[in-house]
Amino acid sequence: MQTDYISYHRPSIGEEEIAEVVATLRSGWITSGGKARQFEQEFAERVEAPFALAVNSCTSALHLALAALNIGPGDEVITTPLTFCATVNTILHTGATPVLADIDGTGNIDPASIAARITARTRAIVPVHYAGLPCDLDAIWDLAEEHGLKVVEDAAHALGATYSGAPIGAPVSGRRSDAVAFSFYATKNITTGEGGMVTTACQELAERMRRLCLHGISRDAWGRYADRGNWYYQVEECGFKYNLSDIQAAIGIHQLRRLDEFTEARARYANLYQTAFADVEEVEIPAVPPGRTHCWHLYPLRLDLTRLDIHRAQFIQELQNRGVGASVHFIPIPLHPFFSPYAGLPHNRCERALQLYPRLVSLPLYPAMTEAQVCRVIDTVKEIVSAHQLTRSVHASMHAAAGWRGKAAS
Numbered sequence: 001m002q003t004d005y006i007s008y009h010r011p012s013i014g015e016e017e018i019a020e021v022v023a024t025l026r027s028g029w030i031t032s033g034g035k036a037r038q039f040e041q042e043f044a045e046r047v048e049a050p051f052a053l054a055v056n057s058c059t060s061a062l063h064l065a066l067a068a069l070n071i072g073p074g075d076e077v078i079t080t081p082l083t084f085c086a087t088v089n090t091i092l093h094t095g096a097t098p099v100l101a102d103i104d105g106t107g108n109i110d111p112a113s114i115a116a117r118i119t120a121r122t123r124a125i126v127p128v129h130y131a132g133l134p135c136d137l138d139a140i141w142d143l144a145e146e147h148g149l150k151v152v153e154d155a156a157h158a159l160g161a162t163y164s165g166a167p168i169g170a171p172v173s174g175r176r177s178d179a180v181a182f183s184f185y186a187t188k189n190i191t192t193g194e195g196g197m198v199t200t201a202c203q204e205l206a207e208r209m210r211r212l213c214l215h216g217i218s219r220d221a222w223g224r225y226a227d228r229g230n231w232y233y234q235v236e237e238c239g240f241k242y243n244l245s246d247i248q249a250a251i252g253i254h255q256l257r258r259l260d261e262f263t264e265a266r267a268r269y270a271n272l273y274q275t276a277f278a279d280v281e282e283v284e285i286p287a288v289p290p291g292r293t294h295c296w297h298l299y300p301l302r303l304d305l306t307r308l309d310i311h312r313a314q315f316i317q318e319l320q321n322r323g324v325g326a327s328v329h330f331i332p333i334p335l336h337p338f339f340s341p342y343a344g345l346p347h348n349r350c351e352r353a354l355q356l357y358p359r360l361v362s363l364p365l366y367p368a369m370t371e372a373q374v375c376r377v378i379d380t381v382k383e384i385v386s387a388h389q390l391t392r393s394v395h396a397s398m399h400a401a402a403g404w405r406g407k408a409a410s
């Protein structure tokens, strides 16, 4: 492997983050305390949400929101097949049944497919802003209003993205989701190593999530039982252990301050990719519908497999051979064994997600890259494409053999 290998991801951790972690370690308070509260407040302001709760992962954030909304056995929750397993695992953890709606051309959940899969048991929708492109939230909120459903956004990719001019998590024309879950995993747009945040505008939901986050111990109880001494508490319900430590929050506070810088760098690099690949016939670039800004957590390029003589795995191997790391987002949920009891059911059919999957290649895209590295990725992709493109005549005859002309004529 070359020494100038471009890895698929590298986090951007600055001296401020390091100094704040050291100061926290020296302070004597290392679990959730002042730093976690500060991170929550600054995050809430940033995404224009009244309440924010810092947790140890986005997975915890999703589970807490669903649990606090009393989603449970007998309920159905509609989500997307093109996501990380956490989105569906957390639905299963509540005892509810996940139902998959198919994606649209953007890779996001298709509101028309959601509408077709709503039943009397449907209680919630969990949309995922795939790769950092906001979903069609207005269409999702319309469905939620019409059918009395909760909406919990999986915004693991979406910190820094905007919908109708507002950051993900903020209200749009007075409407917003019940809860929004963010991730600070190492590869996400800001990181605390591991970590997450859940925001809401509902005070009751915020309080329930805070209680469930720490074993079901009520904060209120501390005040209520103050006359018994500060050792006394009551566990009011069976909760979880999902809090974020001050050591992690110390990193998050400074990462959040760099969010605009990170988002700008991602957009600049993504635009280089978009421009460079726009007229390469063998690939298709991600679309960005009007009214939304993409925060480019991922750059999922789509191969046109009818114009290449190699498959996606070979394409990624060719990148690797030339010193460029790549990945795939995501292996669709129906293809994982944990989902097999549900995968065959008609209401979980996701043809478009399954058709897109073999074409997806996520290219490296992160602020710690240099522009020269982005240009090398571009040159490398173009080099592989020219080495493996099917000539026009071969391409035409393959289409003819596959019956494409017949279809077009009928």
Ligand SMILES: *Cc1c(COP(=O)(O)O)cnc(C)c1O
Residues within 6 Å of the ligand: 056, 057, 058, 059, 060, 083, 084, 086, 087, 128, 154, 156, 157, 182, 183, 184, 185, 195, 196
């Ligand atoms: C990363 C990710 C998660 C989980 O985030 P963690 O903080 O690692 O729990 C959930 N959903 C999606 C779409 C993700 O990419």
